[in-house]
Amino acid sequence: MAGITPTPQGNGSGYRGIVGPLLIPTWAVIGIFLVLPVLLMAVYSFLTKEFRGGVVWDFTLAAYDQFFLNRGLFGDEPPVIEWTYITIFSRSIWQAAVATLICLIVGFPTAWFIATRPPQTRAIWLFLVTIPYWVNLLIRTVSLKFLIRENGPLNESLMSIGLITDPLPLVNTNLAVQLGLFYSYLPFMVLPIYAAVERYNFALSEAAADLYASRWVTLREIVLPVVKPGIIAGCILVFVPSLGAFLAPDLLGGAKTFMIGSLIDEQFRGSQGNWPFGAAAAMILMTLVLIVLTIYARAQARGEAK
Amino acid sequence: MSTAIDIRSVVKRYGTATALHGVSLSIADNEFFTLLGPSGCGKTTLLRCIAGFEDVTEGEIALFGQNIAGLDPNHRPVNTVFQQYALFPHMTVLDNVAFGLKMKGVPLSDRTARAGKMLEMVHLSAFADRLPAQLSGGQQQRVALARALAPEPKVLLLDEPLSALDLKLRQAMRVELKTLQEQTGITFIFVTHDQEEALTMSDRIAVMSQGRVQQIGTARDIYEAPVNRFVADFIGETNLIEVTVDRIEGETARVTLPGGHAITCPAAATTPGKHHLSIRPERLSLATTGDLTATVERVVYLGTDLQLLTRLPTGEEFHIRLQNSARTEIPAPGTTVALHLEEGAARLLAD
Ligand SMILES: Nc1ncnc2c1ncn2[C@@H]1O[C@H](COP(=O)(O)OP(=O)(O)OP(=O)(O)O)[C@@H](O)[C@H]1O
Ligand SMILES: [Mg+2]
Numbered sequence: 001m002a003g004i005t006p007t008p009q010g011n012g013s014g015y016r017g018i019v020g021p022l023l024i025p026t027w028a029v030i031g032i033f034l035v036l037p038v039l040l041m042a043v044y045s046f047l048t049k050e051f052r053g054g055v056v057w058d059f060t061l062a063a064y065d066q067f068f069l070n071r072g073l074f075g076d077e078p079p080v081i082e083w084t085y086i087t088i089f090s091r092s093i094w095q096a097a098v099a100t101l102i103c104l105i106v107g108f109p110t111a112w113f114i115a116t117r118p119p120q121t122r123a124i125w126l127f128l129v130t131i132p133y134w135v136n137l138l139i140r141t142v143s144l145k146f147l148i149r150e151n152g153p154l155n156e157s158l159m160s161i162g163l164i165t166d167p168l169p170l171v172n173t174n175l176a177v178q179l180g181l182f183y184s185y186l187p188f189m190v191l192p193i194y195a196a197v198e199r200y201n202f203a204l205s206e207a208a209a210d211l212y213a214s215r216w217v218t219l220r221e222i223v224l225p226v227v228k229p230g231i232i233a234g235c236i237l238v239f240v241p242s243l244g245a246f247l248a249p250d251l252l253g254g255a256k257t258f259m260i261g262s263l264i265d266e267q268f269r270g271s272q273g274n275w276p277f278g279a280a281a282a283m284i285l286m287t288l289v290l291i292v293l294t295i296y297a298r299a300q301a302r303g304e305a306k
Numbered sequence: 307m308s309t310a311i312d313i314r315s316v317v318k319r320y321g322t323a324t325a326l327h328g329v330s331l332s333i334a335d336n337e338f339f340t341l342l343g344p345s346g347c348g349k350t351t352l353l354r355c356i357a358g359f360e361d362v363t364e365g366e367i368a369l370f371g372q373n374i375a376g377l378d379p380n381h382r383p384v385n386t387v388f389q390q391y392a393l394f395p396h397m398t399v400l401d402n403v404a405f406g407l408k409m410k411g412v413p414l415s416d417r418t419a420r421a422g423k424m425l426e427m428v429h430l431s432a433f434a435d436r437l438p439a440q441l442s443g444g445q446q447q448r449v450a451l452a453r454a455l456a457p458e459p460k461v462l463l464l465d466e467p468l469s470a471l472d473l474k475l476r477q478a479m480r481v482e483l484k485t486l487q488e489q490t491g492i493t494f495i496f497v498t499h500d501q502e503e504a505l506t507m508s509d510r511i512a513v514m515s516q517g518r519v520q521q522i523g524t525a526r527d528i529y530e531a532p533v534n535r536f537v538a539d540f541i542g543e544t545n546l547i548e549v550t551v552d553r554i555e556g557e558t559a560r561v562t563l564p565g566g567h568a569i570t571c572p573a574a575a576t577t578p579g580k581h582h583l584s585i586r587p588e589r590l591s592l593a594t595t596g597d598l599t600a601t602v603e604r605v606v607y608l609g610t611d612l613q614l615l616t617r618l619p620t621g622e623e624f625h626i627r628l629q630n631s632a633r634t635e636i637p638a639p640g641t642t643v644a645l646h647l648e649e650g651a652a653r654l655l656a657d
Pocket of ligand 1: 320323324325343344345346347348349350351352389499
């Protein structure tokens with residue numbers, strides 16, 4: 001009898017049996033475009049650098065050693081911690097964090113504004129936000145440089161209305177890099193927050209007001225927690241690419257704003273490059289990002305279980 | 307008794323659509339006041355105006371004598387049980403219930419205790435640590451009720467708070483709500499489209515239709531002395547038949563029924579001519595000679611009652627309810643019966 005009546009588990013495995021083959025393309029895409037490149041990079045980070053760029057298939061920890069330790073000019077001194085790259089990393093993390101914060105401060109009200117428009121006009125506003133992204137990032141970054149350079153339109157117009165007498169030295173500063181990152185990644189903040197706010201049930205705000213919460217308290221206690229997934233998604237989407245960005249720092253920043261992205265980028269250019277070192281730096285960067293995301297996911301899971 | 311809420315000729319328009327056409331109501335302190343009416347008649351809109359979520363287009367609302375026009379919802383001593391619950395999805399049931407107390411600055415231990423007591427009242431103590439999404443619709447509705455009651459507002463607005471509960475629970479909650487309202491002295495404005503709920507719980511009922519208050523009165527007033535066809539038809543079951551008013555003598559009207567028999571009934575501001583008469587189906591009895599004659603078409607057995615679906619000689623349908631006792635003789639379909647109108651069974655309607 002038991003063989004005749006299909007059990008729920010039996011049904012389930014039969015269902016999975018059909019779905020399994022359908023998932024092959026998905027697994028293939030993930031494997032080829034995600035797992036394989038990361039594996040390649042991991043392998044390269046343990047190879048030996050070749051003189052004119054490229055690698056020799058000799059496994060070594062030299063790249064990681066170079067990143068973290070300083071053994072003197074000829075490599076024969078007792079190792080001390082090498083601060084150069086750690087400093088670049090910290091600065092990059094700081095820059096990316098500030099860029100994320102600025103995007104959040106500007107992006108949240110923007111997303112809120114769009115999500116609270118009548119449904120017919122929301123699409124127009126979203127379209128306006130994404131318009132700059134129809135143009136290549138490199139061109140946009142160069143244009144930004146043009147706008148803020150010493151005798152560019154920004155300074156000229158500020159001087160012509162008499163707000164400043166000398167042009168502001170904006171190019172090659174941290175500020176310019178921030179501006180570049182902000183400009184590059186703002187929509188990545190706006191879109192997920194928009195999606196969350198659009199789904200937000202405004203009756204919750206009414207219920208909070210009904211229970212004596214002021215507008216500010218309602219925002220803090222009800223709105224922000226409810227749209228938090230959108231905010232987190234936006235922050236991750238801005239923070240991660242900002243951390244690895246090299247166009248904005250290269251074009252808008254100076255030597256003092258040298259960042260991870262530029263460091264890695266340099267390692268893969270021409271005969272001056274060092275592929276294993278670039279790969280190692282990329283691996284370290286990825287590990288850092290993964291640690292941050294894992295901590296977040298853990299905290300989130302604990303919050304949900306509560 | 308003092309007045310809790312005074313609503314004076316309130317008009318609410320949404321663009322060109324008018325949801326409330328000059329509503330005036332006065333609700334006494336500690337009254338259980340019910341807004342009863344069909345879907346879309348403006349009940350929720352009126353509550354939202356009182357709670358402060360909507361500005362009234364014209365007219366004004368006073369709370370304990372104070373005009374509350376400019377007051378934000380969070381400054382009105384009024385709490386709402388929302389029709390769609392609107393529970394905070396990221397907070398546990400207990401935190402939801404304690405939210406209003408927290409906003410009022412009640413210390414943590416105090417508010418936890420009070421919220422716990424509220425949950426006990428709605429039989430949800432076991433669910434205190436759950437999130438709203440982990441509750442059934444009826445349970446969510448009870449959380450919404452507990453949340454609105456916890457801060458002990460002066461006025462509680464309840465927008466169909468029992469609609470998602472099953473019959474047994476609904477009946478139990480009716481009794482609990484009524485007891486609670488009497489004990490706490492909170493003024494209840496209760497919205498429902500369930501007339502049984504309205505009739506059993508309310509001190510007074512306002513029957514609404516299409517943005518207008520049709521009649522205000524006790525359950526008895528509204529059931530026994532409806533002022534117009536809408537109220538007579540909406541509350542309970544009734545037979546509306548067309549009659550001719552022959553003459554009016556002071557407070558009484560002399561009316562000719564279909565079939566020629568004449569009766570007298572309260573004039574209710576009518577003038578001689580064609581009018582509608584409301585006759586409740588349970589206010590009739592079978593007789594040998596009666597005020598009306600009708601042909602039985604069907605007999606429906608309802609347990610405690612028998613319902614006779616009959617037709618008058620004029621062709622109008624006419625319902626009769628008879629108590630199902632051993633002595634009741636059930637007329638067979640096709641037979642003609644004579645009906646006797648009980649004292650006060652017939653009500654002339656003004657429109
Ligand atoms: N925001 C709005 N914009 C336009 N019209 C509205 C709005 N809110 C309500 N209305 C209209 O006002 C009228 C009254 O609506 P309301 O929600 O008060 O009805 P209700 O009596 O509560 O009905 P129900 O029993 O179905 O809850 C309806 O015709 C509705 O379409
Ligand atoms: Mg409603």
